[in-house]
Amino acid sequence: PPGFLNSLLIDITGASTPTGGKNLHVYQNIEGFDCIDAAFGISEAKTVTLSFWVKSTKTGTYSIVLENSATNRSYVQDYTISSASTWEKKSITIAGDTGGTWLTNNGVGMRVRFGLASSGSHVTGTVGSWLAGDMVASTNCVNFCDDAANNWWLSGVQLEVGSASTDFENRLYADELDRCKRYYQIYWSGSGENIATTANWGTGASYGAVRWEKELRATPSVTVSSGGDFKLRSTGADKTAGSLTFSSTNSYSSRIGVEGISGATDGNAGWVGTTSGSAKITLSAEL
Numbered sequence: 001p002p003g004f005l006n007s008l009l010i011d012i013t014g015a016s017t018p019t020g021g022k023n024l025h026v027y028q029n030i031e032g033f034d035c036i037d038a039a040f041g042i043s044e045a046k047t048v049t050l051s052f053w054v055k056s057t058k059t060g061t062y063s064i065v066l067e068n069s070a071t072n073r074s075y076v077q078d079y080t081i082s083s084a085s086t087w088e089k090k091s092i093t094i095a096g097d098t099g100g101t102w103l104t105n106n107g108v109g110m111r112v113r114f115g116l117a118s119s120g121s122h123v124t125g126t127v128g129s130w131l132a133g134d135m136v137a138s139t140n141c142v143n144f145c146d147d148a149a150n151n152w153w154l155s156g157v158q159l160e161v162g163s164a165s166t167d168f169e170n171r172l173y174a175d176e177l178d179r180c181k182r183y184y185q186i187y188w189s190g191s192g193e194n195i196a197t198t199a200n201w202g203t204g205a206s207y208g209a210v211r212w213e214k215e216l217r218a219t220p221s222v223t224v225s226s227g228g229d230f231k232l233r234s235t236g237a238d239k240t241a242g243s244l245t246f247s248s249t250n251s252y253s254s255r256i257g258v259e260g261i262s263g264a265t266d267g268n269a270g271w272v273g274t275t276s277g278s279a280k281i282t283l284s285a286e287l
Contacts, residue, residue: 001053001087003168007155010116016145021120023136024145025065026154027113029287031217032069035109037161038096040068045096050112051165053156054079055087058144063115063127063137066094069108071134073100076115076127078140089156091165097130106217108287112159116144116152181214187222187281188274195272195281196256198232200264206232208272211253212283220283222246222254229279232258234270239263244272244281251285 001007010026018024039045050064059081067074075097079090103109115137122136144150156168171179187210188195198208212220224230227243242260249255258272 001055001089001155003170004053004155007053007153010144010152010154012145012148012150015148017143018117018119018145021122023118023120023122024116025113025118025136026116027111028157029108030110030112030159031287032103032105032107032109035102036104038102038110040097040102040110041100043098045098046161047093047095047163048159048161049091049093049163049165050159051089051091051156051168052154052158053087053089054081054152054154055085056081056144056150056152057085058142058147058150058152059084060142061138061140062144063141064092065111065113065115065135065137067111067113067134068097068100068102069111070101071111072132073097073102073130074133074135075130076124076135076138078127078138087153093163095130099130100132110159112157114154115141117141117146178214182217183284183286185213185216185220185283187212187283189280191274191277191279193274193279195230195274198234198256198258198270198272200234200266200268200270202266203264204261205257205259206234206261206264206270206272207255207257209253210256212251216251216283216285217287218285219250220285222249223282223284225278225280226276227260229274229276230258231273231275232261232264232270233273234268235265237263238275240275241272
């Protein structure tokens with residue numbers, strides 16, 4: 001849409017009709033620390049407004065849902081796509097919820113859902129008010145899955161406190177990247193790189209410490225491409241790692257271990273490096 005370079009596309013490749021409580025929706029979890037200002041769950045709860053750009057090859061009624069992390073409080077509202085394959089801007093105002101439990105920590109404070117097709121108990125005929133339950137869409141929502149030619153695009157999503165939408169807040173690229181690293185980081189990638197200094201523990205392993213580039217939302221899941229993508233350089237020689245391990249991990253740092261090597265000198269210093277273009281360490285603290 002105007003002013004945006006990218007959008008999210010949902011492309012149906014095989015027609016179907018959801019049954020038995022199955023559903024299709026796009027959702028975004030929002031961290032509780034970022035939801036404090038909305039004051040949901042108390043008498044001072046504030047009105048919020050969701051705005052977004054959308055287009056679809058299938059016209060008709062679609063649903064959005066705002067819900068809490070426990071999925072026992074939800075607000076369903078419908079919007080209409082009037083013209084096929086045409087960008088349309090939507091704005092939906094939602095009265096703040098004075099009931100329920102809404103997290104204001106590093107957990108899921110709110111969840112925004114875009115319903116596309118659904119069935120069973122997750123569908124409601126009540127729109128425009130807070131409900132006790134886990135809802136995905138209203139009974140008015142189209143079955144977006146009914147044709148393999150169906151496409152749905154979404155862009156420019158913004159949820160803000162207030163009863164009217166404002167212009168989309170375009171942050172500087174560097175600021176946005178910095179925020180993203182709270183949830184996901186590529187700690188290292190590529191060949192010929194140096195990662196950390198270590199000290200040999202016996203002849204078959206070496207350990208050191210690494211500090212993440214940014215504090216993560218929570219203790220991350222650490223994924224290593226393959227132990228063989230890494231080496232230990234110590235006592236003037238390279239030693240291929242059998243495995244690269246991370247332990248005592250928290251949102252700030254971790255202990256790194258090069259294990260399954262041979263011929264190291266106990267107590268000597270070394271450093272961990274990459275030997276392959278496929279070497280990669282990723283950190284995920286997604287909600």
